[in-house]
Amino acid sequence: MKFELVTVSDNSRARAGKLFTAHGTIETPIFMPVGTAGTVKGIHTRDLKDDIQAQIILGNTYHLYLRPGMDVIEKAGGLHKFNGWDKPLLTDSGGFQVFSLGDIRKLSEQGAKFQSHIDGSYHQFTPESVIDIQRIIGADIMMAFDECTPGDADYEYAKKSMELTHQWLDRCFMQFNNTLPKYGYQQSLFPIVQGSTFADLRKLAVARVKNTDADGYAIGGLSVGEKEEVMYEMTEVVTADLPENKPRYLMGVGTPENILESIDRGVDMFDCVMPSRNGRNGMLFTSNGKINIRNKKWENDHSPIDEMGISFVDNYTKAYLRHLVISNEMLGAQIATQHNLAFYLWLVKTAREKIIEGNFVSWKNEMLIKLKQRL
């Protein structure tokens, strides 16, 4: 995998780049739609590619391992073949599930024991097994197994948690280096910087993680309960120390505002369930602000969802979409998801253009005002 910096802003840390993978080139900054169970919920790969213009999507180790299981994925020839997405793919390692499945998981130095959220059965993930699974899935970018430290962790916990993540990181790379890709193309492994809300831990984590000389670096453990300013501060601390010539991936972030602010602080890659989940729940991100499409005020608003017309679904009217969402028609969730994802991809694509043109910061400031609005 190769990363090429195209432009770096002179009045901000924002960067435009190109990431070359076995399944195609990704133009950064980029937003990666989340397709946890091998699908971006409600969206066909055709629309993902042609309409939304996604360049890379996610899958999840934990979910795919539980269902359909590695046997099926391997027989399919990997996830690309299984779900028909032939562009770049990134898999999360299950580290976030260590955090989000808190009640049904047990941590040890060896790994994490999970209880399946599907049938309650017990499973163990180790740094080694997580690499093996991601080899079978065949993701272009695999993530190291980490503990996603909660945002309200105290210093002692954050430090211990970070150290565990570092031990696991070494084992991940060991397993990575001792195994080969299964489908004949190169895969990369990204380490994850933890350290919670403590700048000194974050700096330690970056220094430690840089030793791996990986193809890219991720920032984890943010937007997990801490304040927004803290998230920005930590992002800055981390990007300041990460190598310039490698992509930086801020995991799980965020709102359109978060993304612009983080691009400004030198982040290149993002993923978040927000556009898809909130879309399913009736919330739209538009070029003029946020919309709760269930609200009565849209009942007779027969204007397009978003007059900017980024996606073909933007031609559906607010009144019609409101009707679909309120009636619990599945097309409502599909349209809203498709619109939101198209908007997110438009946002990062435009950010890239502005970085290259040299006026990212002023554009960002204009956008932030619009994005804050609630329609």
Added chain:
RNA sequence: GGGGAGUUUCCAGAGUGGCUAAAUGGGGCAGACUGUAAAUCUGUUGGUAAUACCUUCGGUGGUUCGAAUCCAUCACUCCCCA
């Protein structure tokens, strides 16, 4: 014609003397959602000058300190038998 059951707040439907502005579900209205245990969850849903008062359980009249709840009567709905 004979016998029986019923009428409750937007809907369905509990409630058979005070703890009832009235369970529960639906619908309505609003909010949340950040590496997806989520097509999910939460709040609210008679009115107002609102730690109180007013109006409300088919209509009217009564019993009672007190009635959605008991009695009388009228209206309407449904079921069974002719």
